[in-house]
Amino acid sequence: MPAFGLRAMSLLELRRVSKHFGAIEALSGIDLDIAAGEIVGLMGDNGAGKSTLVKIMAGNFPPSDGEIRLEGEKAHFHGPADARAAGIEVVYQDLALCDNLTASANIFLAREARRPFAGVLRLLDNLRMHQRARELFTELKSETRPGDLVRRMSGGQRQAVAIARTRLAKARIILMDEPTAAISVRQVAEVLDLLRRLRDQGIALLLISHRMPDVFAVADRVIVLRRGRKVADKPIGGSSPEEVTGLITGAIEAA
Amino acid sequence: MAERALAALPEERRGSRLVARLLASQAFWVTLATLIIVVVMMAISDAFASYKNVFNTTRNFAFIGIMALGQVVVIITGGIDLAVGSVMGLSGIVFGMLMAAGHSLWLSAALGLLVALAAGAANGYLIAYLGLSPFVVTLGMLSVARSLALVVSNNQMVYQFGPDETLLFALGGGETFGISNPVWILVVLTLLFGFLLNFTVWGRHIYAVGGNPQAARLTGLAVERIKLSAYLLSALTAGIAAILTIGWLGSVTNALGLTYELRVIAASVIGGANLLGGEGTAYGALIGSALLEIIRNSLLLAGVDPYWQGTFIGLFIVLAVLLERIRGRRSA
Numbered sequence A: 001m002p003a004f005g006l007r008a009m010s011l012l013e014l015r016r017v018s019k020h021f022g023a024i025e026a027l028s029g030i031d032l033d034i035a036a037g038e039i040v041g042l043m044g045d046n047g048a049g050k051s052t053l054v055k056i057m058a059g060n061f062p063p064s065d066g067e068i069r070l071e072g073e074k075a076h077f078h079g080p081a082d083a084r085a086a087g088i089e090v091v092y093q094d095l096a097l098c099d100n101l102t103a104s105a106n107i108f109l110a111r112e113a114r115r116p117f118a119g120v121l122r123l124l125d126n127l128r129m130h131q132r133a134r135e136l137f138t139e140l141k142s143e144t145r146p147g148d149l150v151r152r153m154s155g156g157q158r159q160a161v162a163i164a165r166t167r168l169a170k171a172r173i174i175l176m177d178e179p180t181a182a183i184s185v186r187q188v189a190e191v192l193d194l195l196r197r198l199r200d201q202g203i204a205l206l207l208i209s210h211r212m213p214d215v216f217a218v219a220d221r222v223i224v225l226r227r228g229r230k231v232a233d234k235p236i237g238g239s240s241p242e243e244v245t246g247l248i249t250g251a252i253e254a255a
Numbered sequence B: 001m002a003e004r005a006l007a008a009l010p011e012e013r014r015g016s017r018l019v020a021r022l023l024a025s026q027a028f029w030v031t032l033a034t035l036i037i038v039v040v041m042m043a044i045s046d047a048f049a050s051y052k053n054v055f056n057t058t059r060n061f062a063f064i065g066i067m068a069l070g071q072v073v074v075i076i077t078g079g080i081d082l083a084v085g086s087v088m089g090l091s092g093i094v095f096g097m098l099m100a101a102g103h104s105l106w107l108s109a110a111l112g113l114l115v116a117l118a119a120g121a122a123n124g125y126l127i128a129y130l131g132l133s134p135f136v137v138t139l140g141m142l143s144v145a146r147s148l149a150l151v152v153s154n155n156q157m158v159y160q161f162g163p164d165e166t167l168l169f170a171l172g173g174g175e176t177f178g179i180s181n182p183v184w185i186l187v188v189l190t191l192l193f194g195f196l197l198n199f200t201v202w203g204r205h206i207y208a209v210g211g212n213p214q215a216a217r218l219t220g221l222a223v224e225r226i227k228l229s230a231y232l233l234s235a236l237t238a239g240i241a242a243i244l245t246i247g248w249l250g251s252v253t254n255a256l257g258l259t260y261e262l263r264v265i266a267a268s269v270i271g272g273a274n275l276l277g278g279e280g281t282a283y284g285a286l287i288g289s290a291l292l293e294i295i296r297n298s299l300l301l302a303g304v305d306p307y308w309q310g311t312f313i314g315l316f317i318v319l320a321v322l323l324e325r326i327r328g329r330r331s332a
Helices: A050-057 A080-085 A103-107 A126-139 A155-168 A185-200 A212-218 A241-249 B002-007 B011-023 B026-044 B051-076 B084-100 B105-129 B134-153 B162-173 B181-199 B201-211 B213-218 B223-249 B260-270 B282-301 B306-331
Strands: A010-021 A024-035 A039-044 A065-070 A073-075 A088-091 A114-117 A121-124 A173-177 A204-208 A221-226 A229-235
Touching (some): A024 A204, A024 A229, A080 A088, A103 A155, A155 A185, A185 A204, A185 A212, A212 A241, B051 B260, B084 B260, B105 B162, B181 B282, B201 B213, B201 B223
Parallel strands (some): A039 A221, A088 A173
Antiparallel strands (some): A065 A073, A221 A229
């Protein structure tokens, strides 16, 4: 069990969150806390409810029951825009990047910087966007260049672009869906470094991953879902890959 | 290894990156091909570089070029507009009949363009909001608009255009500073489209929607509205081309624009528009339509049997796509 009183105040709390789709119970009675500067690994088999949980936190749909709290205040998300406005950003597994655009264009997509032109027009301010993108990449210690097309980038650089986008939005909580799934082993280390850097800057991170080594490498805490229920929520030091595997498959009932 | 070496390149080597970007652009190669043909033809034929031939050739591709501008925008969003030829016909018939009925050029043009926009709106709505395939929807509109042109005109030709007739003929058939008016309009529209695509938020979003529609939606872009705007623009360029063509021909039948969609799409693709979406430029539309017309003109002047024209044009289309594939492989 988590050590009550020792943990920093939670940024995001889920209380008894359930989600039904007709007769199907996708999630039942989930309690979850994430504090600033904490990486929480969320694990579970396919169909365990991970993506449903993420979608609830991202405002894609409301919970059937239970509540979401942000810094102790009850939050109501009527759509992804509400969650984003509250500082929750999702980095999707497929990264949701446009291959044909530059890194900086992707980072600023749908929130382009503009400058006045000829009195009435407002044009793209590419210079300002490039500068800001460069700052973000420097912050993330990534070698990605703002003017490069995403098409020509490595998996690690793409992750950096997707993460830089959440930084631009000043996200406080980042939900990462399988950030290390689609990239080469060498680049995994690069991405894990990125996650650590975000944590050091006080971001709360929820890392959804199938890759046990990655979760154990960066997470402070691990949460395991099985068939819509939370079966474990403990500091990473107090668990082991073997135990988590057992929890995921059901060989171990709960921990 | 490769990407690490690339990332290690100093920022100062911008110049070489600019050259690399130029070499990777389809429009650059098509411009080069066009120039080579022009040089060769100037050596072979005295008539080619004559004022009269240059005047006619540039005017001939202006109409296709104007429509290719709209088509390129649609293709960038990942769609296709097969209806442009028919929309040109319908819009032209409505415009011509209004002029013939004694209305002013401006009123007739406004209403003619409005008809084109209505067809574009129907295409855009069905494609963007109902999620139907662009190919099928615009194929349907190709048939509907052509049929409506027949219905409206009752298969009659219009060759008298009322009080503003001279103005109309001057607009489409006349010249300014020695260059045909439709060419001026093509140049102005190319600059306008290039400006919109490169420097406005709308343009950025057009490319984003074509590059990855899901990503565009996830980031909160109004994907439907952006797609709709593309089909409206394509229809609008068809309407503009209709008015200019009628001014040049001095008459309009319901066959106006028949099979133009093929030439328009060919010009767009040769100019570097990628049918998979996400790529294309306004300049590409201009140079693509120019190359097509110059090939046609060159074959004619070189005394090649006109029956061979289609073969050469077809080969160039395939060659252009092949070139794109080779470039794609190199840059991947």
